Amino acid sequence: MINVNDFGNGELGLSHLVTEQKVRSPTRGDSRPSTVAPHHLNATSIGSAAANRIRGKRGVIGRVHSIFSGAIDVTLLGGSMISIVREEVGSGPINIVTDLPRGRSMAELGVKKNAEVLRKDGEILIGGKAVLVSMRHSRLYRTEKDFPTKLRSVSEIRANVAVVARTATRRGHHQGLGTLIPLLVPSGIEKTKRPVDLNSFSRLALPRVRSLLSEIREGRISELGTEVQNLAGLGPGLTPSSDDMLSGLMVSLALIAHNLKGDAENVRRVNRKIALSARKRTTKLSEEYLSQAARGETNEHFQELIKKMLTAPPNEAKSSAELVLKVGETSGTDTVLGILLGFQLSLDEKSAVGVV
Amino acid sequence: MYSYLFKIIVEKGNYRDSVTLMKVSNEVSKLKGVSQAAVLMATPLNKRFITDAGFEGSEVEKAGPDDLIIAIEAASGEVLQSSVSRVEEMLSSRASMEAEEIRPRTLASAVKVMPDANLALISIPGRFAKREAMNALESGLDVFLFSSNVSREDEVELKEAAKARNFLVMGPDCGTSIINGVVLGFGNLVRRGSVGIVSASGTGIQQVSTLLDGEGLGISHAIGTGGNDLFPSHPVRRRARRF
Numbered sequence: 378m379i380n381v382n383d384f385g386n387g388e389l390g391l392s393h394l395v396t397e398q399k400v401r402s403p404t405r406g407d408s409r410p411s412t413v414a415p416h417h418l419n420a421t422s423i424g425s426a427a428a429n430r431i432r433g434k435r436g437v438i439g440r441v442h443s444i445f446s447g448a449i450d451v452t453l454l455g456g457s458m459i460s461i462v463r464e465e466v467g468s469g470p471i472n473i474v475t476d477l478p479r480g481r482s483m484a485e486l487g488v489k490k491n492a493e494v495l496r497k498d499g500e501i502l503i504g505g506k507a508v509l510v511s512m513r514h515s516r517l518y519r520t521e522k523d524f525p526t527k528l529r530s531v532s533e534i535r536a537n538v539a540v541v542a543r544t545a546t547r548r549g550h551h552q553g554l555g556t557l558i559p560l561l562v563p564s565g566i567e568k569t570k571r572p573v574d575l576n577s578f579s580r581l582a583l584p585r586v587r588s589l590l591s592e593i594r595e596g597r598i599s600e601l602g603t604e605v606q607n608l609a610g611l612g613p614g615l616t617p618s619s620d621d622m623l624s625g626l627m628v629s630l631a632l633i634a635h636n637l638k639g640d641a642e643n644v645r646r647v648n649r650k651i652a653l654s655a656r657k658r659t660t661k662l663s664e665e666y667l668s669q670a671a672r673g674e675t676n677e678h679f680q681e682l683i684k685k686m687l688t689a690p691p692n693e694a695k696s697s698a699e700l701v702l703k704v705g706e707t708s709g710t711d712t713v714l715g716i717l718l719g720f721q722l723s724l725d726e727k728s729a730v731g732v733v
Numbered sequence: 734m735y736s737y738l739f740k741i742i743v744e745k746g747n748y749r750d751s752v753t754l755m756k757v758s759n760e761v762s763k764l765k766g767v768s769q770a771a772v773l774m775a776t777p778l779n780k781r782f783i784t785d786a787g788f789e790g791s792e793v794e795k796a797g798p799d800d801l802i803i804a805i806e807a808a809s810g811e812v813l814q815s816s817v818s819r820v821e822e823m824l825s826s827r828a829s830m831e832a833e834e835i836r837p838r839t840l841a842s843a844v845k846v847m848p849d850a851n852l853a854l855i856s857i858p859g860r861f862a863k864r865e866a867m868n869a870l871e872s873g874l875d876v877f878l879f880s881s882n883v884s885r886e887d888e889v890e891l892k893e894a895a896k897a898r899n900f901l902v903m904g905p906d907c908g909t910s911i912i913n914g915v916v917l918g919f920g921n922l923v924r925r926g927s928v929g930i931v932s933a934s935g936t937g938i939q940q941v942s943t944l945l946d947g948e949g950l951g952i953s954h955a956i957g958t959g960g961n962d963l964f965p966s967h968p969v970r971r972r973a974r975r976f
Binding site: 553 | 746
């Protein structure tokens with residue numbers, strides 16, 4: 378799609394082709410900021426971990442760690458992190474979701490790396506006064522763990538797993554570990570679709586993932602450390618592909634055990650071991666996500682996918698998967714791989730974390 | 734027999750997403766004279782990954798998980814230097830900052846991502862074109878319909894729908910237009926000015942607009958109509974009359 382006004386307005390009619398830049402609706406009357414900043418954003422939701430971390434803090438609370446189009450990541454004074462994100466990224470445990478208009482990038486707001494982040498009343502100021510985030514009307518986000526809708530039968534859940542695996546194989550981004558899905562999660566598609574060549578990270582990860590799954594399945598929790606250390610931090614970016622996979626695995630194990638009356642304590646031990654073993658082996662931000670995932674805390678899109686796989690018919694699980702696959706290019710697909718592996722382990726009758 | 738040189742650069746606290754780093758690695762690996770390249774965060778496993786590939790040095794050992802490693806092996810010092818420059822150029826470009834920008838897969842999601850867009854360029858097989866063009870009109874967009882093999886009935890239906898909404902459907906089978914100076918399809922980049930063109934011929938628009946440009950005149954809009962004969966009452970012809 379194109380905006381054909383970039384070169385000025387037409388003079389000979391076609392006036393309908395000219396639309397003015399959309400102006401944001403005025404904010405609520407009582408949300409007037411106490412500070413004037415070039416970019417004023419309103420937070421719409423704040424994750425429970427983020428809320429705990431900034432509660433009661435005043436003055437300088439941290440510094441800008443990294444800037445992406447969808448997020449400004451902040452390292453707080455104690456070393457923990459929060460992320461100030463666009464709406465499309467979604468609510469998450471450490472996310473403060475803002476109303477930055479769609480199509481706008483966080484990287485355009487003039488914030489520099491290492492800039493100070495201040496807390497003042499109900500506001501966060503980033504980079505001196507470059508960006509003001511008002512939190513007066515934000516809602517608190519907690520990962521929904523109890524799914525009130527009636528759960529599907531085990532065979533129906535297995536059918537949902539197969540649908541999501543097929544969808545991820547067909548429509549996922551496979552530059553990360555996505556190519557492992559048909560190799561690790563049988564869904565029927567592996568019999569008809571020509572296998573994609575594994576990239577160098579997937580080749581390295583495949584035997585290690587198999588080994589990790591085997592240890593979890595057989596309940597050898599004390600031996601998980603080596604397997605996790607062989608995976609954590611594998612992949613090029615700030616949240617490496619293997620870590621996304623591990624996050625998906627832990628969250629799905631936790632939410633399935635919670636809702637299907639599995640051995641939640643055993644799952645907690647598995648997840649704690651994974652998160653602890655990954656420490657110092659990966660980036661700070663990725664450590665944060667792994668630590669939240671170990672507690673069953675995750676982004677709303679991933680939570681929704683797991684909920685749909687447990688409670689909804691295949692078409693709804695598929696739609697939810699399609700949405701998740703768009704998250705952060707490879708991150709969505711890599712996390713879906715982990716979620717699928719969590720379902721596979723949980724639905725395995727002989728697995729130590731099984732629920733059937 | 735070639736002897737290869739390698740260079741390792743560690744950038745402290747330079748954070749990038751996976752896709753950006755993969756794109757940079759892939760592009761630099763393809764440069765002439767480069768035998769291998771890796772750009773990644775220096776987690777212990779990634780460090781082992783590049784060490785196994787032959788990149789060894791104290792820089793790698795000292796780097797921490799929140800540092801970025803650039804490792805390149807090339808046939809000459811010159812290629813090595815130019816490859817490093819290319820990596821740094823790519824990493825500092827806005828494009829790499831925007832690498833995780835959402836790429837919509839449907840017209841509806843594209844409208845959400847780009848709310849100030851006002852025109853859709855549709856180039857898909859003709860039998861599917863009507864549905865997408867109608868979606869575009871319903872989303873408040875004018876349409877440049879590049880697709881051919883759209884039935885006459887569908888074309889009339891689209892034009893009537895556009896007329897009712899006061900929008901324009903250029904095409905089907907429309908290959909050339911210039912709207913507000915924005916070149917669509919096979920149009921030429923010419924100066925802006927006071928001359929408007931409406932034409933069923935894309936090559937005609939190209940020829941006339943470039944000749945006018947050569948004479949120092951400019952184009953306000955050049956509207957392609959597609960190649961079908963139009964009845965006098967047809968909305969495109971009536972709209973064209975306004976010019």
